[in-house]
Amino acid sequence: MLGNQSVVAVQRAVSELRAGRPVLLDWSGGPVLVAAADTLSPRLFTSFRAMPGATLVLTAERSAALGAASEGAVVLPLAGL
Known part of the structure; x- marks a missing residue:
């Protein structure tokens, strides 16, 4: 159905x-x-950032828009952001 x-x-x-x-x-x-x-939301971002091993994954297009051109996805640890 x-x-x-x-x-x-x-x-x-x-x-x-x-x-x-x-x-x-x-x-x-x-x-x-x-x-x-x-x-x-800022609250949800803070919760994610506190999780062990949490990462931020950006597409190549999104990272290029931020001035960090790459061949593929960019993976950044959230700790310290």
Whole structure:
């Protein structure tokens, strides 16, 4: 009735990210909590930054817009940001 369950799950996750809410992904290396940086509130950013091993991942396009051109995604540790 709702279609392919995987497609529905991805659509829901995208909707949550666009609304500024974090999403927990079931990744092969374990669960991963993600949020769209564009919609993060200061409080949520502070919570993410406090998590051990938290990183900020920027696309090549986004990093280029910030003046840090790269061939691919840029991964920055959140500790100290």
